[in-house]
Amino acid sequence: MLQEQESREREREREREREREKKKKTLNVMRGILMPWQLRCLPYYSIHFLGSGHLDDDGLPHGFCTVTYSSTDRFEGSFVHGEKNGRGKFFFFDGSTLEGYYVDDALQGQGVYTYEDGGVLQGTYVDGELNGPAQEYDTDGRLIFKGQYKDNIRHGVCWIYYPDGGSLVGEVNEDGEMTGEKIAYVYPDERTALYGKFIDGEMIEGKLATLMSTEEGRPHFELMPGSSVYHFDKSTSSCISTSVLLPDPYESERVYVAESLISSAGEGLFSKVAVGPNTVMSFYNGVRITHQEVDNRDWALNGNTLSLDEETVIDVPEPYNHVSKYCASLGHKANHSFTPNCIYDMFVHPRFGPIKCIRTLRAVEADEELTVAYGYDHSPPGKSGPEAPEWYQVELKAFQATQQK
Structure with missing residues (x-):
């Protein structure tokens, strides 16, 4: 009897914990949905209906609904007893949007974040966080980033593309920055490169190299023997260059x-x-x-x-x-x-x-x-x-x- 009573008590405690979690999700509907570099938490909402959407017996959105939050952000999509499940799209107050497929209140699989200026980030989401391959495009549809994300931060070997045809490539640091000893700037010919030490994309010490091949996004460079050393050397009003006779x-x-x-x-x-x-x-x-x-x-x-x-x-x-x-x-x-x-x-x-x-x-x-x-x-x-x-x-x-x- 004592064991049965303890078992029932444990089950009741688990049920109470599930209820607490459900209420927590209800009060913070957007928990687990991360933008490219920040978590958006919007604790209160008011509800409007589209199509057959309605509230369930607990007063939670159920079916296809439009949910408007206190920040004026809104979500249009499918709900199951207060949780987002199925296709849906966020419309944020700054004009940006996030669209994808939701499972148990979190974005899963491919998601598309559109910036307020029209730029687009296409990424892979796991439990609402960017994890996996991602590509980013500017307002003209040009590719400006290709690489991986881990826990919402750029990870591994990444490429940053400039509109002029040049690019940066290398393994980013723990903050997702182009910082390290094996970063390269690649000229528009996609062959000539300056390879070496960069800090947050700025060339500290680069040597001439040739991009020989790229396999699954990973570049292979061959350093030029006896290369000169190049570094970021932006001119001022009085100094044109610290190496005036070093050709490009x-x-x-x-x-x-x-x-x-x-x-x-x-x-x-x-x-x-x-x-x-x-x-x-x-x-x-x-x-x-x-x-x-x-x-x-x-x-x-x-x-x-x-x-x-x-x-x-x-x-x-x-x-x-x-x-x-x-x-x-x-x-x-x-x-x-x-x-x-x-x-x-x-x-x-x-x-x-x-x-x-x-x-x-x-x-x-x-x-x-x-x-x-x-x-x-x-x-x-x-x-x-x-x-x-x-x-x-x-x-x-x-x-x-x-x-x-």
């Missing part, structure tokens, strides 16, 4: 400087190899100055200036416009054309940081001169002519005359 290995394989084929243009930039359209050829690094500084000085001092963004202008001033004094990047050597074969484009460089690059518009032959449109304003407000140096205005008139014939 990717650029060195693709371009060279020689006398321009354009009359009175001085030196120009030429392609070493035949390439197709949309190929990054060269980099435009320089000191970083303000637009106001550029606007307040004579045109004679602005021969190698290029706007980076609303705040910053990149400049290659004397004496760095001579390759004997500076050859870490060569993009400033490209001359202007009203019918260019290249464009300036944004680029995140492992050594120079955010700069611009020169990218082909069409196929280019070996030894062909690379040209870009300098983009001076032809109709500035309050002025009768282009806001440009004298040589450009002369060339513009000549070009317009040929177009009218």
